[in-house]
Amino acid sequence: MKNIYMKNIYWFIKQSLTLDYRLFVVSKWSLSKKMMFYLIKYSLLIMRPFKKFKIGDDYANLYGQKIFYDSPYGIAGYQSILARHQYLLNLAEIKNLSLVIDVGANVGFFSKLIRELYPNSAIYSIEPIPETYKCLELNFQNDKKTKTKKIALSDKQGVAKMSFNPDQSSVSHFDNKGKIGVVVETLDNFIAKNKIKLIDLLKIDVEGFEHLVLKGAAKTLAKTNFLFIEITVEDNRNYTLSSLMSQLYSSEFNFQLIGFRNYDDTSIGKMPVMDCLFRNVKLQD
Known part of the structure; x- marks a missing residue:
């Protein structure tokens, strides 16, 4: 038991320092x-043992704004997005993003990154869990260019059940x-209702149910330039890597991989989860 505890402590410290380094290298922020x-x-991490976390109440004052976070680890999750996701976006050398759709927004960290990198972007930030959505709304209450939507996206219209852990809202999923x-509604229906003609970047992170979002987004993918998607490989009975990749090609769209990140931050070995950035070459021709 003690060995497992020490191993977890070592892993956390290593991950934290790795994120510090990655953010330092990737971000264009000033040193201060x-x-x-x-x-x-x-x-926040030092105070963690002394203060019980409650989603919707806990926030950090960061550069003149309140950032409501999603776990007892404070803004460490935000840092992961700022460092790792920003690195992948930089690979694509995207000069401008007019419209972004964030599916599975959680409390909005990815949308925050987009606002940081592309200040003029119009963003649709989508999150179905009520407690998490409350944080999402609070994080964008003064951002008129970001529209938050409390729905889940899948391959059909209707209602569904989801699981929710208040200490780990980012892993909420259909259950x-x-x-x-x-x-629940389809992305195609959402796009039609909001009269969206072109999507510069579509981000999907729905904890192993990405295939359902894609299944309900055939028309949407044809008008999407870039796709940023989390792919769960390990212990995923919903899809395989091959089956998911097949959903990214048709006569109307064809997504080419630009870059990826292994969840373990290794270049070789097992790939439990990965973040991938694709470009629709049909729209580049």
């Missing part, structure tokens, strides 16, 4: 802004035994 981020991050009821 980076140092302030690190100070706030570690202040027939779940206690949270949510409204």
Whole structure:
């Protein structure tokens, strides 16, 4: 038991320092802004044993704004997005994003990154869990260019059940035994209702149910330039890597991989989860 505890402590420290380095290298923030981020991050981590986390109540004052976070680890999750996701976006050398759709937004960290990198983007930030959605709304209450939507996206219209862990809201997912009821619609229907003609970037992170979002998005993918998607490989009975890749090609769209990140941050070995950035070459011709 003690060995497992020490192993987890070692893993957490290693991951935290790795994120510090990655953010330092990737971000264009000033040195003072980076140092302030690190100070706030570690202040929250130090206070963790003494303060019970409650989603919707806990936030960090960061550069003049409140950032409501999603776990007892404070803004460490935000840092992961700022460092790792920003690195992948930089690979694509995208100059401008006019419209972005964030499916599975959680509390909005990815949407925050987009606002940081592309200040003029119009963003649709989509999250179905009520407690998490409350944080999402709070994080964008003063952002008139970001529209938040409390729905789940899948391959059909209707209602569904989801599981929710208040200490790990980012892993909420469809679950027939779940206690949270949510409204469900397809991405194609959402796009039509909001009269969206072109999507510069579509991000999908729905904890192993990405295939259902894609299944309900055939028309949407044809008008999407870039796709940023989390793919769960390990212990996933919903799809295989091959079956998911087949959903990214048709006569109307063809997505080419630009870059990926292994969840384990290794270049070789097992790939439990990966973040992938694709470009629709049909729209580049």
